[in-house]
Amino acid sequence: MITVDIKMTSHTTHKPYLFDAVDKELVAILRSDARASISKLAKMLQVSRGTVQNRLDRLTSTGAILGFTIRAHDELETDIVKAVMLIEVVGKSTTQVINKLRGIPQLEKMHTTNGAWDLVAEIRTSNLQEFDSVLRDVRTIDGVLNSETSILLSSV
Secondary structure: OEEEEEOOOOOOOOOOOOOOHHHHHHHHHHHHOOOOOHHHHHHHHOOOHHHHHHHHHHHHHOOOEEEEEEOOOHHHOOOOEEEEEEEEEOOOOHHHHHHHHOOOOOEEEEEEOOOOOOEEEEEEEOOHHHHHHHHHHHHOOOOEEEEEEEEOOOOO
16 A cells, blocks of 8 residues: 655745645545556546646645655564654653654654643654664653653554
8 A cells, every 4th residue: 555644734944835625635636546647636636737746746845745655564564663652741842852853764653642641653663673772762852751652563
């Protein structure tokens, strides 16, 4: 299965861009079929191929589309260690902590949340040694007060 990582707000390092209905529909189509051709997308959206290409270029350059990735079936990734880490942050240092966490490539996704934990990070490593190193790296970041990690054993 192929997925598209999409963020529907402009990234702070990119120029601002207001997303309209065509952009949102394009993103929705790509979520279900990231391999769709420009011609197929144009036909589905009832716009020209040039319009689709321009929209894709703009969505990519503004950071709305973060990239095109492949998600392999779990049976193909038997040696991968996947986990969820809950992170508590000291005071108002959330932005600082997030910026440092973004530098750790094994943290595939991060989410802010409410309740006792401030952040949820999705971890993906190739082995337990790398996993241990990631945990250590996160826990030594200034501003991280506490964390709890659960390894994902199987999908049901």
